């Protein structure tokens with residue numbers, strides 16, 4: 001009987017989680033908007049780019065290997081990022097929900113994420129895809145490169161390589177979630193607050209459903 005209540009409670013709690021994917025090409029504003037969204041909705045922000053940069057800063061073997069690929073604008077192997085996300089999920093058992101930013105970036109990562117969330121009796125509620133033109137992306141990233149200290153932002157060749165990786169490997173992730181009717185698009189150009197409003201409108205629809 002006690003076990004029944006524990007299972008019931010855990011299941012109930014997990015199914016009320018809010019799990020979102022903020023999707024879009026490099027420079028589409030995912031990081032900026034994520035900061036605002038996690039504050040408003042009380043979510044845990046999981047950015048694989050940030051996790052990788054913190055490995056680089058700590059000079060771990062994983063970080064040093066990842067840096068070589070990141071500096072060329074290429075994706076880090078699926079096993080590496082899936083492992084990082086899996087431990088982040090494990091270490092946040094009390095989270096009300098997660099905001100995934102920069103993950104999943106391949107179909108294999110999307111399938112792995114679904115499996116990991118299923119183990120927690122939960123899943124992705126919605127993928128919000130931010131729409132920004134390619135020229136705007138390049139100009140934003142070059143501008144960010146002047147102050148961010150990110151070595152992948154200050155070289156146009158590397159920026160174009162990242163956008164190419166996005167088209168070749170990442171765009172398909174939207175098709176994966178589209179099959180489940182979970183994808184919506186939001187305008188990613190304009191001022192930060194306007195874009196934020198567009199995102200909140202989509203999230204609020206999940207909350208009232």
Ligand code: ADP
Nearest residue numbers: 026027048049050070074075076081102103105
């Ligand atoms: P941006 O979206 O501006 O390119 P990120 O901080 O999300 O910035 O990612 C920086 C780099 O980190 C990517 O170009 C890639 O090399 C690596 N990376 C981040 N997330 C992933 C991921 N999910 N899969 C593979 N590589 C990743």
